[in-house]
Amino acid sequence: MHISIEISLYPLANEQFKTDIWAFIKTLRQVDGLKVVTNGMSTQVFGEYDLTTQVVMAEIKKVHEKLGSAVFICKFIASDRSVLSTGSKIEESTTPGYEKMLNNKADIS
Numbered sequence: 001m002h003i004s005i006e007i008s009l010y011p012l013a014n015e016q017f018k019t020d021i022w023a024f025i026k027t028l029r030q031v032d033g034l035k036v037v038t039n040g041m042s043t044q045v046f047g048e049y050d051l052t053t054q055v056v057m058a059e060i061k062k063v064h065e066k067l068g069s070a071v072f073i074c075k076f077i078a079s080d081r082s083v084l085s086t087g088s089k090i091e092e093s094t095t096p097g098y099e100k101m102l103n104n105k106a107d108i109s
Contacts, residue, residue: 001049004081005056008042012069031055035082046082
């Protein structure tokens, strides 16, 4: 069984919020078996149900332990929604400019 999770992270009272958000996304991208897609409003994570939920929940816990105050808005759908109704796959790319920020921490300020 597969799952799709849409996540929005809102670190509260944190001046370095972009760094914390990108660190969360980078960690998810390093896990074999997960497909991670980002855009200007959220991050979508697709994969096998148990692996995906375990990794996402563990990373949410790490963010809460590090930041204390962070809000996550999540949607969980019990299917692989990376496949569009046309049968085409969503590309693992990001919104223009985001890939550069993901790879170059200096651009995240």
